[in-house]
Amino acid sequence: MTTGEGTIRLRPPRNAPDRRAVGWWRVQWLLLTAAPVAVLGILGGLIAPARFWLLTPAAVLAAGGLLCAVLFPLWWFRTHRWEVTDEAVYVSTGAFLREWRIAPMSRIQTVDTVRGPLEQLFGLATVTVTTASAKGAVEIEGLTHEAAAELAERLTRITQDTPGDAT
Amino acid sequence: MSTAADSGADWRRLHRRTVLVTALVTAGVAVGAAVPVTVALSGRFGYATAVGWALAGAVLLIGCAAAGDHVRWRRTRYRVGAERVDLHTGLLLVKRRSLARERIRSVDLTAHPLLRILGLVSVRIGTGEHTGGDSTLELDPVSRAEGERLRRDLLDRAVADVPGTHRDGQLATLDPRWIRYAPLSFATPLLGGAAAGGVMQVSDWVGAQAEVIHWIADRLRDTPLVWTIVVLAGAALVAGVIGALGLWIEMWWNYRLEREPGGTLRVRRGLFTSRSLSVEERRLRGVDLVEPLGIRLAGAARVDAIATGLTKDEERAADHNTLLPAAPRALADTIAAEVLREPATPTGAPLTAHPRAARGRRLRRALVAALAPVLIQVLLGVLLTPVLLWTALGCAVVLLPVAVALALDAYRSLGHALSGAYLVTRSGSVRRSTAALERAGVIGWTVKQSWFQSRAGLLSVTATTAAGGGAYTAHDTDASEGLAFAADAVPGLLEPFLERGRSGR
Known part of the structure; x- marks a missing residue:
């Protein structure tokens, strides 16, 4: 978000994730919050003397988790973008810590499509593109099943047509 | 696995003496275990019986180990064909591993003292792929001559002569004076x-801990x-210095860095355990000039290779890619240039400094890190006992200047530049690292910007690569300048995704 004349900045990638991704992120947040809150709540119910010290953090955690579950997915939905050109895969993620990743087609080694149990529920899939670098994997989240399959197929086709040594 | 092209090559076996090695190693273990057992038993059964039992047990143990190793030796065969290297091993579960010769990146020879006495080496052939254990092939052991032959054959490829005046043969040998840097680590x-x-x-083991105390x-x-x-800290420090000197001698004795015809860099070193590490120059993507704080203050630096296909073992990674141990800075620069076949080392190029906002970030971080323990002690001191207030004061007096000095130094260390075919990034204070990475070796970019960085007009640019640590980062560059740097480093890759000269938020 640099401003001013003569500056250079990254433009956002062209494609947005599917609208259902918001729900998926929300459920993830809620599950993440529910686990510790449930443990604290049960302990608080069982151990009477420490009840206050167990239930207060549980309440704080629950409130924080709910707030995150409401706000972050909306924020992410605005910042998560992806784009595939003939030369490269370009993805932007994150809200508080923005991240842009670029992997050139000629260096792509594998294209994986993953559908976790929660993603199945929402009809979503994640496409992961890896390069020879241990730290260069690019993930495209929140695609519909059809879009993911189509994208994986397209990536595989382009990478096969693009010659290049992956190392 | 046997293709027509390979049928000409013959199968070989590991060296016979592996059985002897295993027997001797087991004997060592058996003696170690037998002594306390004998002592324990002699109390109940008398001395002769105890020795008899211990001997019988030891013989049985050694016999079993030797027999097992004999079976392993019988069942293990390897073959170096025209296209592939094959290894078949295993008794019940037969493992067959086959590496394509063109994928082999490194051949390392290691010999611990026992192997050296018997004239053997163990050979690790690596392809450096990231997919688990299937990428290395270990021949343990073969004769020294066979190890050398494998190393030569597998890495010797008809490489077109690289232009340049850089020499083959010995690039560096050990200078015993370098040992003065060892205690500084x-x-x-x-x-x-x-x-x-x-x-x-x-x-504690011998039950004398109380007496020692x-x-x-x-x-x-x-x-x-x-x-x-x-006094106690001094004694521990002296022991540490002696240990560091001893470790350095064992690791670096007989150190030699050579360039062999065919384009291979080879490091040989080790007093008791001799090691030979070879890196194909084709796989070299740059060098990393590493200066830990103590060594940097003494005006020295270490040179690490940034190469694809070096062994990724966690426990051995530390020194596995070191081309030159801590040596005077000027020599380190020369060796870096020699290794890269450049007239001058790219790590010595003038670097673009980072904006002052980066200094503020480092100072703030240092203050938080230094003040956190102080504040906790003040809080506890107010609540519990005033003694903690004094220790808090002591902490603040010691920690604050150190933290600020380190932060300022870390800011001074920051820098990045393009130098010929290389991109150079430098960062770190306690362990300053100046990495020169070949621009052609960059296989992607990651740009990160936290909310704080965004407000300060900074971002971090990371070049990902298949070699070395996998990613090299220019931390906290100016937002525009960092992106321009990345765009220039690898033409065409980042360019389509940039917006230039637009204003407005």
Whole structure:
């Protein structure tokens, strides 16, 4: 978000994730919050003397988790973008810590499509593109099943047509 | 696995003496175990019987180990064909591993003292792929001559002569004076601590821990507490220095860095355990000039290789890619240039400094890190006991200047540049690293910007690569300048995704 004349900045990638991704992120947040809150709540119910010290953090955690579950997915939905050109895969993620990743087609080694149990529920899939670098994997989240399959197929086709040594 | 092209090559076996090696190693273990057992048993059954039992047990153990290794030797075959290297091993579960010769990146020879006496080496052939254990092939052991032959054959490829005046043959040999940098490493206090811990542990085993503590307490009975601490810390430090010197001698004795015809860099070193590490130059993507704080203050630096396909073993990674141990800075620069076949090392190029906002970020971080323990102690001191207020004051007096000095130094270390075919990034204070990465070796970019960085107009640009650590980062660059740097480093890759000269938020 640099401003001013003569500056250079990254433009956002062209494609947005599917609208259902918001729900998926929300459920993830809620599950993440529910686990510790449930443990604290049960302990608080069982151990009477420490009840206050167990239930207060549980309440704080629950409130924080709910707030995150409401706000972050909306924020992410605005910042998560992806784009595939003939030369490269370009993805932007994150809200508080923005991240842009670029992997050139000629260096792509594998294209994986993953559908976790929660993603199945929402009809979503994640496409992961890896390069020879241990730290260069690019993930495209929140695609519909059809879009993911189509994208994986397209990536595989382009990478096969693009010659290049992956190392 | 046997293709027509390979049928000409013959199958070979590991060296016969592997059985002897296993028997001797097991004998060592058996003796170690037999002594306490004999002592324990002789109390109940008498001396002769105890020795008899212990001997019988040892013979059985050694016999089993030797027989097992004999079977392994019988069942293990390898073959170096025109296209592939095959290894078949295993008794019940037969493992067959086959590496394409063109994928082989490194051939390392290692020999511990026993292997050296018997004229053997163990060979690791690596392809450097990231997919688990299937990428290396280990021949343990073969004769030294066979190891050398494998290394030569597998890495010798008809490479077109690279233009340039850079020489083949010996690039660097050990200068014994470099040993003065050994105690400056961070290993010294650790080794000192380990020595103290070791004394306690061993005395605990023989049940004399209390006596040792008493003995030390006796010696220091009349000394005040402060001096006691100073003396003990001094003793640990001396032990650490001796340990560091010994470790350095064992690791770096006979060190030689050579360029062999065919484009391979080879490092040989080791006093007791001799190691030979070879890196194909084709796989070299740059060098990393590493300067840990103590070594940097002494005007020295270490040179690491940034190469694809070096062994990724966690425990051995530390020194596996080191081309030159800590040596005077000028020599390190020369070696870096020689290794890269450049007239001058790219790591010495003038670097673009980062904006002052980066300094503020480092100072703030240092203050938080230094003040956190102080604040906790103040809080506890107010609640519990005033003694903690004094220790808090002491902490603040010691920690704050150190933290600020390190932060300012870290800011001064920051820098990045393009130098010929290389992109250079430098960062770190306690361990300053100046990495020169070949621009052609960059296989992607990651740009990160936290909310704080965004407000300060900064971002971090990371070049990902298949070699070395996998990613090299220019931390906290100016937002525009960092992106321009990345765009220039690899033409065409980042360009389509940039917006230039637009204003507005």
